[in-house]
Amino acid sequence: MNNLSRRLTVMMVLLSLLIIPAVSAQDDVVTIRFWNADTSGATEAAIEAWNSDNPNIQVEFVPYSNDDSGHTQVDTALLAGQVDAMINFGIQRVDSRARAGLFADLSELLPDFDIVEEFGTESTTYGDAVYAIPAGASFFMTYINADAFAEAGIEVPENWTWEEFIAIAEELTTGSGPSTRYGAMLPTWPWMDEVAAYERGWDFNVNVDACTTNFDDPIWAEVATIRYELETVAGAALPYAEARAAQLVQQNQLYGESVAMIISGTWILRSTQNTVELPRDFVTTFAPVPSLTEDGFPYRSGKFDDFMAVAANSDHPEEAAQFLAWLATDGYLFYTEKGRFPAWQGFDAEVVAEVYFSGFEVPAEEILDIEAFIRVALDNTRPLAPQQELLGNAELQTIWREEAVRVFNGELTGEEASANMKERGDRALASLCD
Amino acid sequence: MATIRPNLRRAEIKPEQPKRSSLRMKDNVAAYLLIFPNMAVFFLWVLLPVIFTFFLSFTEWNFLEGIDNVRFSGVDNYRNLMDDPWFTDSMINTTLYTIVVVPVTMALGLFFALLLDKQVYLPVIPRILIFIPYITSPVAIAAIWMTLFSPNWGPINVFLFDTFGIEDPPTWFASSTWALPALMIVTIWKGIGYNALIYLAGLQSIPESLYEVAAIDGAGWWTRFKSVTLPLLSPTTFFLGITGVMTSFRVFELVAVITQGGPGTSTTVIAYSIYRAGFSFYRMGYASAMAVIMLIIVITFTYVQWRIQQRQTRFMRD
Structure with a gap:
């Protein structure tokens, strides 16, 4: 036991x-x-x-x-x-x-x-x-149909201003009516505020100490007017309203040769490997987002x-x-x-x-100019713009979108829209700062 | 004889009274038990949130910060509303939208109901066809109409150009002037089938004999419509009017999908403003204040319509 x-x-x-x-x-x-x-x-x-x-x-x-x-x-x-x-x-x-x-x-x-x-x-x-x-x-860049540039005898620039971009887009625009091939297509949302951000930073629209907006700064009228001039005055880019109404997809327009270049983000780069649904005879090359001055943007465009x-x-x-x-x-x-x-x-x-x-299913060098891509998109010699979210930013973004669209379709001038934005933005902030 | 009968009746009734009241009591308990599940859900998911919304409208609250961070702000939200173009414009837009959409949809619904009631051989097929837009997903409807109203080469503008030679047709959803009318057109198109179906049910409940009597009296088509059809349809009209106003005040999906309130504030409607203030700007108190105003307006509208209807029905009875 x-x-x-x-x-x-x-x-x-x-x-x-x-x-x-x-x-x-x-x-x-x-x-x-x-x-x-x-x-x-x-x-x-x-x-x-x-x-x-x-x-x-x-x-x-x-x-x-x-x-x-x-x-x-x-x-x-x-x-x-x-x-x-x-x-x-x-x-x-x-x-x-x-x-x-x-x-x-x-x-x-x-x-x-x-x-x-x-x-x-x-x-x-x-x-x-x-x-x-x-x-x-993510980075923004210009995706370019290299053949369209070669046919027009235009060299793909390493840097360009919006003025030069509009002139080139105009040269690349051919045909008329529904069969127009536009020189360019910008993103399908108002987007031009990003151009202001590459110049001044993402936190630029608010003057924190005074609890007022910087919407009266001339840059807002300038960027909104650029899109109006490109799409409505020069007729050199697929209009914003048209793209929104028909829910057009940028890469489909580029590879369907309805436009010669698009300004878009790196997130669409992967879709370029789909040569079955997006067949094409040309190589896609890249240029930076056009800048506001000759010196380029102080920040990376992303x-x-x-x-x-x-x-x-x-x-x-x-x-x-x-x-x-x-x-x-x-x-x-x-x-x-x-x-x-x-x-x-x-x-x-x-x-x-x-x-x-x-990760590409086809050899990337056959469809893309990889050297240009690395130079344009992965250039980290400049910092990404500061991006601190500020009080009322959601409201201010909405105000910008609502007023900018009225500039694009010619209802307001850039200055009138900027004045509206300032008035509405300051009022929105005032109720938040109380 | 005449004086005895009431007494007799009273004598007969008296001993039954306690029985009746206990029966009534039992009936009441049974009735309350029967409606209890419904009332409980109503209380929990409708009445309580409405009371909470009313309370929140006097506070500032970002719901992400939890219920502990509700800050009382008095009537600030209501005061700020009056200066806010998102709110004032959305009130104007919603009112315009309702004033146009509700009567036009009802009139067209009645028109199609009259056609479908009498004039059609094999009426089932057109009835189904006219009802389909009502049950189609608003997102699908939005996609179709965005293409139809496409500003440059959309089918509608091509038609306007080719048929009427209009060289500068409206840019529809892209224009501050035309975006709201374009939304109204889509909503009317979507709602006709429902209105027609309800009117059809109303028309079919009108006894044929009334029309025969009117015809014998020499009433023509218009008199019969004005004096028989319209008055007897008034409960249906009242129902469609009230539900139409309520639905119009809540319009949201088409705006959210097609225009997001723009261009400018031209299509900002009250329900979209509430949603945006609450879930994009995280200002629950402010959104609640708008919701309270909307509730008051809808209740007032419904009350006024109800009173008018009551008067009409009394007039008909007299």
Whole structure:
């Protein structure tokens, strides 16, 4: 009997030795719920790589849709504590969530990772706190039908002003009526405020101290009038209203040879490899966005995106932050392969381009002028414009859109629109500053 | 005899009274139990949010900051509304939109109902066809009409140019002047089928004998329509009028998809302003103040229409 009880005791001890490490190992594994709206498959690939290298920090992908209802779902999930880490699209989302106290301070969670230094911006800094990693960036450039330029005997410029751009677009415009081939097509939203931002910064429209707008600055009338002159006066670009009404897609217009060049973002670059649905005989080359002065823009023509943040009420903020720090740097190449460009300054432009084009189904050099692309889009000799979201920006953006469209269609002059914007913008801010 | 009967009746009734009231009590309990689920849902999802909206309209609140951060701001929201072109223009636009859309849709609905009631062989097919726009997704409708109204080479402008030689046709959704009328046209087109169907049901409930009597009295087509059809359709007209006004005040989808309130503020309507203030600008208090004003307007409209209808019905009874 004694023997039996001793044996049982030994067995119990052995069993407990086996069980305890297993239980404690299970306790050590934390699960990070990572919310993202990516549908390219890059997130799954990145998480798989991370999970196999970090058995104790397992990441689980929670997809949401990048639209109004999707963002409302994210907002409620953040409030309810169902999010550990997430990617925000657009600085407005970061700002409203950061101001609402929904995000954790990353400078505390990642003391050895200087986000401001690594990404070259204070756009997500609020006082001493940094609430998001601006991991991605998209850039605007001019996509050009190289043959159309060659046929017209025009050399693709390395730099150009809007005046030169309008003149070239006019030369490239041929035909009439429904069969017109326009010289150019601008984005299908009012967009020209981005041109003002490349010149003055994204935070330019508000004078914070006085709680008034800078909408009376001549640059607003100038940029709105440029689009009017290009589309309505010169008739050299597909009109904004026409593009909106028919819901035209820029790349379809370029590759259907209805326009000779488009100004668009890097996000459409991947669709250029689809030579089945977008067949063409020409190579696409690139030029910068036309500038307002001969000296070019002081900032790169682009903006940050993919703002990665940790939820303030996460149970595992350190682990979530570690995962994001990896995803915003080395891990970001998974997104690059699927079509997104990193903002991290530690990357080499050649490597980024190589990874990006390695995801193409056709040899990229056969359809694109890669050298021009690297020179135009990945030139990081200039910084991206500061992008701090300011009070009332959503209202001011709406006011700009509403008034700019009336300049494009000839209802108002640039100056009249600027005066309206100033009056309406100041009134909107006044009610917010009270 | 005449004096005895009431007494008798009273004598008969008296002993039954307690029985009746307990029956009535039972009936009441049963009735309340039956309506309870409906009332509970109504209270939770309609009445409570309305009361909460009323409360929020006196506060400043970004819903992302949680319920703890509601700040009381008195009547500031209401005061700011009066100076805000998004609100004042949206009130004007919504009123114009309602004034045009509701009567025109009803008139056209009645016109088609009259056609479909009598004049059509195999009436089911045109009835289905006319109703289809009403059940089609607003997003699909928006896509179709955006193409039709395309400013330069859209089918409508090409037609105006080819047939009438109009060289400078309206640019429709791209023009501050024409965007609202274009939206009205789309809404009227969408709503005709529904109005026609309801009117059709109303027409079919009018007894044929009334028309026969009127015809014997020598009434022509117009007199029969004016003196028989229209008055007997007045409950239907009242119903369509009230629901039409309420729907018009809530117009949202077409604006959100097609114009987003522009160009300028030319198509900003009240429901779109409320949505934008709440979910784009995160100003829940301000959005609630607009919602309260909209609620008051709709209730007032409905009350006035109801009173007019009551008077009409009394007049008909007399």
